[in-house]
Amino acid sequence: MREVTKEQAKTALLRATQHTLGEMAFIDVIEAEEQRDFETGQLLFIEFYKPVRGRLLLALPIEIKREIVENIHATDWDELSVNEIDDCLLELLNVLGGNFLRELEQKDVKVHLSFPTVLFSLEEIPDLDSFWKFSFDAEGNPFTTSLALHEEEE
């Protein structure tokens, strides 16, 4: 696997997040000036296998979760079922994963992703310490993406 620095990963992730949330949910994203604590309203997880191997974890506060889903569906939160909300966020992560890998490679490469999943607790990822954690800001609300890249198996 080619060496990917934390800075390269952060830049690719920021661009992919801006592109994905901007086009899908009309939400502007910038890099957070400082890491701010927030109560997690949703944890989403996806693995990727090509062109690099790794894992991506998206942690959203309830405010952004709600704004994303309402904007994509163009309807009120109360009108949506739990399944619709989960499906919407999983699709967002699926698109984000693809966009991240293309931003990382800086070209339209073939990517291979797992099906995204909802996590109920960070304890479902035992090696969370090995992830790089990046803090972003969506129109005043903090959220984080955490990323682990892995060596290719022989």
Added chain:
Amino acid sequence: MKLDKIMIVDDSATSRMIIKRCFQMAGYQDSTFIEAEDGLKALSNLNRNAVDLVVTDLNMPKMDGATFIKKLRLIDKTKQLPVLIVSSMGNERLELELEGKDVMGILRKPMTPEKVTNVLGE
């Protein structure tokens, strides 16, 4: 391009909704949309309903998009059916063409009305 019936094949209901909305915003508001959540259900539906265009994702459970297209090309009445890929997986067009599963275009998610217009024309 006149499209009376469009089939959207994607395991995500959200994605199907976005694709349908993008087509409507691109001028296909009078088209009828038929939805299927995987290739198997799409094939079953196509057996009963004729459509003018199939828009399919690639990464789906039960039957993925590449297998679905391959099977479409083996059936007489869908052999020539126009297929458009909408996926987050990247540019697999070359591979699909090389395997003889000719597709009219591949659009990367997130889908936008402009992408529909670019591939189907005004």
